[in-house]
Amino acid sequence: MIRERFDINAEDGKMVAQIARRSHTMSAPYCWEKMQALAFLYTMIPVINRYNSTPEKRIEGYKRHWELFNTTPTVSGFITGLAASMEKQAAEDPDFDTASINAVKTSLMGPFAGIGDSIFQSTWRVISIGIGIGLAQQGNILGPILFLLIYNIPAAFVRFVGPYVGFGLGSKFMESAAENGILGFITKAASIVGLMTVGAMTSTMVNLKIAWVFNMNGAEQSIQSMLDTIFPNLLPLLLVLGCFKLLNKNVKPTVLIFSLMIIGILLHVVGIL
Amino acid sequence: MTEALLVGLTVIVLEFVETWFSYPMTTRPLVVGTAIGIVLGDVATGVMVGAELELVFMGVMAIGGTVPPDACSGTAVGAAYAIILGKGVEVAFALAIPASMVCQMLLVPLISLRSLWSPVVDRLIEKGNYKALERLVPLVSLTMFIFKGLICGAAVLIGSDAMNAFIETLPTVLIDGMGVASGMLAAVGFALLLKMMWTKKLCVYFFLGFIMAAYCNMPLMAIAICGIILVIIFYFEGSFAKRVTNNVSVQKDEEELFND
Numbered sequence: 001m002i003r004e005r006f007d008i009n010a011e012d013g014k015m016v017a018q019i020a021r022r023s024h025t026m027s028a029p030y031c032w033e034k035m036q037a038l039a040f041l042y043t044m045i046p047v048i049n050r051y052n053s054t055p056e057k058r059i060e061g062y063k064r065h066w067e068l069f070n071t072t073p074t075v076s077g078f079i080t081g082l083a084a085s086m087e088k089q090a091a092e093d094p095d096f097d098t099a100s101i102n103a104v105k106t107s108l109m110g111p112f113a114g115i116g117d118s119i120f121q122s123t124w125r126v127i128s129i130g131i132g133i134g135l136a137q138q139g140n141i142l143g144p145i146l147f148l149l150i151y152n153i154p155a156a157f158v159r160f161v162g163p164y165v166g167f168g169l170g171s172k173f174m175e176s177a178a179e180n181g182i183l184g185f186i187t188k189a190a191s192i193v194g195l196m197t198v199g200a201m202t203s204t205m206v207n208l209k210i211a212w213v214f215n216m217n218g219a220e221q222s223i224q225s226m227l228d229t230i231f232p233n234l235l236p237l238l239l240v241l242g243c244f245k246l247l248n249k250n251v252k253p254t255v256l257i258f259s260l261m262i263i264g265i266l267l268h269v270v271g272i273l
Numbered sequence: 274m275t276e277a278l279l280v281g282l283t284v285i286v287l288e289f290v291e292t293w294f295s296y297p298m299t300t301r302p303l304v305v306g307t308a309i310g311i312v313l314g315d316v317a318t319g320v321m322v323g324a325e326l327e328l329v330f331m332g333v334m335a336i337g338g339t340v341p342p343d344a345c346s347g348t349a350v351g352a353a354y355a356i357i358l359g360k361g362v363e364v365a366f367a368l369a370i371p372a373s374m375v376c377q378m379l380l381v382p383l384i385s386l387r388s389l390w391s392p393v394v395d396r397l398i399e400k401g402n403y404k405a406l407e408r409l410v411p412l413v414s415l416t417m418f419i420f421k422g423l424i425c426g427a428a429v430l431i432g433s434d435a436m437n438a439f440i441e442t443l444p445t446v447l448i449d450g451m452g453v454a455s456g457m458l459a460a461v462g463f464a465l466l467l468k469m470m471w472t473k474k475l476c477v478y479f480f481l482g483f484i485m486a487a488y489c490n491m492p493l494m495a496i497a498i499c500g501i502i503l504v505i506i507f508y509f510e511g512s513f514a515k516r517v518t519n520n521v522s523v524q525k526d527e528e529e530l531f532n533d
Contacts, residue, residue, distance in 0.1 A: 023295070024293060024294050024295040025292070025293050025295075025410065025414070026295060027292050027295075027296070028292040028293050028410065028411075028413075028414035029387070029390075029410050029413040029414045030292075030384065030387070030414075031384060031385075031387035031388050031390070031391070031413075032384060032385060032387075032388060033388050033391065034391070038390075038394060038409075038410060038413060039410065041394075041398075041406065042406070042407060042410045045403045045406065045407060049403065055401045058401055058403070059398060059399065059401045062398045062401070062403065062406070063398055066394060066395075066398055073295040073296050074295055074296060076295070117469070118469075118470070120296075121296075122466060122469055122470060125298065125301075126331065126466065127493065127494075127497050129301070129303065129327060129331065130493040130494075131493065131494060132303060133303065133324050133327060133328070136303055136307075136320050136321065136323060136324035136327075137321060137324045137325070138321075139316075139317030139318070139320050139321045140317075140320065141307060141316055141317075141320055143303070143320060143324065144303045144304050144306075144307040144320060144323065147298070147301075147303055147304070148297070148298060148299075148304060151297070151298050152297050152298070155295075155296075155297070156297075159295050185508070188475070189504040189507075189508075191470045191472070191475055191478075192475060192478045192500055192503060192504055192507075193497060193500035193501055193504060194466070194470050195467075195470050195471075195475055195476070195478040195479040195482060196478050196479070196481055196482030196485070196496055196497065196499070196500040196503075197482060197493060197496060197497050197500070198463055198466050198467060198470070198479060198482065199478070199479040199480060199481065199482025199483035199484075199485075199486070200482040200483065200485060200486035200491070200493050200496045201463065201486075201493065202460075202463050202479075202482075202483055202486075203483050203486035203487040204486055204493070205328055205459050205463075206456065206457065206459045206460045206463065207453075207456025207457065207459070208456060208457050208460075231487075232487045232488060233483075233486075233487045236460065237483055237487075239457060239460040240460045240463045240464050240467070241464075242460075243460050243461050243463075243464035244464040244467045244468060244471070246464075247464050247465065247468050248468065253342070253461055253465060254342060254374055256461050256464075257329065257370055257458060257461050258370075260454060260457050260458055260460070260461065261367075261370075261451070261454040261458065262454075263454075264450060264451075264453050264454025264455075264456075264457050265447060265450030265451060265453070265454055266450075267450075267453075268446070268449060268450035268453045268454075269446055269447070269450055273453050
C-alpha cells in the first residue's frame with residue numbers, strides 16, 4: 001500500500017525493499033575515516049547494478065558511494081532511497097550531473113542526523129526507558145520488554161518507510177524540506193518534548209536525600225522533610241544542573257562519575273546522606 | 274568457564290542485532306542486564322542491575338562519531354558479577370563503571386583498526402567485484418563484536434575470584450555508600466542528555482517538566498503527551514504555519530527562529 005501511495009511500480013518496489021533491508025546495517029561497518037561509507041556502498045550496490053550494465057559505469061557508481069557519510073541509522077533510509085532515485089535519473093538522462101548525487105547526500109546527512117538524534121536517540125528513547133524502568137527496578141522482566149516494544153514500533157516503521165518516501169518524493173522535495181525549515185521545526189519540537197521528559201525524570205529518578213537529622217530544643221527536625229515542603233526534589237535538580245555546568249566546562253563524564261561515587265560514599269560514611 | 278562463554282556470546286549477539294538492525298536498543302544496559310540475567314539464570318537480578326545502570330548510562334550515546342564509555346560491556350560484566358557473586362545491585366554498580374571505561378579504551382583502537390580494510394575496499398571497487406564487497410561488510414563489522422565479546426568473557430573468567438575476595442574485605446558501610454552514590458549517578462546521565470538538547474530559548478521546558486513531576490506528581494507519559502500538545506499548539510498558533518506558506522518573504526526571520 002505504501003508503494004501505491006508514492007507511485008512506485010512493482011519492480012522498483014522490490015529494489016526499494018532491498019534498500020530498506022540493507023540500510024539497517026548503516027552503522028555496522030563504521031570506521032573513523034569514512035564513517036558509514038561502506039554500509040552506504042553496500043546499500044547502493046543493487047541499485048547501481050540494476051541501472052548500469054557496463055562494468056566501467058558500475059565501478060564509477062561504486063566509487064561515488066564510497067565516500068564519507070554519517071547520519072542516524074534509523075532515518076538513513078530517507079537518504080538511501082533518495083540516492084537511489086537520483087541514480088535512476090542519472091541512468092535515464094545522460095546529461096545528468098552525477099556529482100549532484102553526492103552533493104545532495106552530503107547536504108542532507110546533517111539535517112537528518114539532527115532530526116534522527118533529537119527524535120529517536122534523545123527523546124523517544126528516554127520516554128520509552130522512562131516507561132519501562134519503573135517495572136524493571138522491581139526486577140520485573142516486563143520492564144525491558146515494554147522498553148523494546150515502545151521504542152521499536154515507531155522506529156521500525158520509520159526504518160522501513162524511509163526508503164519509500166525518499167525514492168518516491170525524490171530530491172526536489174527533500175531539498176525544499178531542508179530549506180523551508182520544516183526539518184528545523186521537527187528538531188525543535190523533539191527537543192521541547194525531550195527536555196520536558198528529562199526534567200520529569202530528574203525529579204523522579206535521581207535519588208538524593210539528606211539523612212541528617214538535627215536536634216532543636218529536644219525536638220528532632222529532619223532537613224529533608226523541611227526541604228520537601230518548600231521545594232520537593234530540589235536536591236536532585238541542583239545536582240543535575242551542577243553536573244550539566246561541569247560538563248559544559250569540559251569536565252569529562254568519567255571524572256564526574258568517579259567523583260560523585262567517592263563523594264556519595266564519603267557523605268554516607270559521615271552520615272549526611 | 275561456561276559463565277564466561279555465555280556472557281561473551283550474549284554480548285556478541287546483542288551487538289550484532291544492534292548494528293545490523295539499525296539500533297533497536299539491544300545494547301542499552303536495561304536490555305543487556307536482562308539478557309545476562311536470562312543466560313545466567315537469575316532474571317530478576319539482571320533486570321534490576323540493568324535498570325540501575327541504565328539511569329547512569331542514559332545520556333551516554335554514540336552521537337556524531339564519538340566514543341562514550343561502553344555501556345554494553347560494562348553492564349554485561351557488572352551484571353555477570355552481581356549474579357555469580359550474589360552480592361546485589363550495589364556491587365554490580367561499582368564494577369560496571371570501571372569495566373565500561375576499560376572497554377572504551379580498548380574500543381577506540383579497535384575501530385581504528387577497521388581503517389585497515391579501506392585499501393581492500395578500494396581494490397575491490399577498482400575490480401568491480403561487488404560480490405566480494407558484499408561479503409566484506411559482515412566481516413568488517415564482526416571484527417569488533419568478537420573482540421568485545423572476548424573482553425567481556427575474559428573479564429568474567431579472570432575477575433570472579435579476585436573480585437569476590439576483594440568485596441569480602443569491604444566494610445558494609447562502604448557498600449551502602451555505593452548504593453547511595455548509585456542514586457546520584459543518574460544525574461550524570463541526565464546532565465549529558467541536557468548537554469545535547471539545552472539551548473537558552475528552550476531550557477524553560479526542562480523546568481516545566483520538572484515542576485509537573487515534582488509538584489503535580491504527574492506520570493512520565495502524561496508529561497510527554499503534554500509536551501506533544503504544546504508543540505502542536507506552537508505549530509498552529511505560532512508563526513510557523515504562516516512562515517511556511519510564504520517562506521520567500523520571511524526567510525530572514527525564519528533563520529533567526531531556527532538559529533538556536
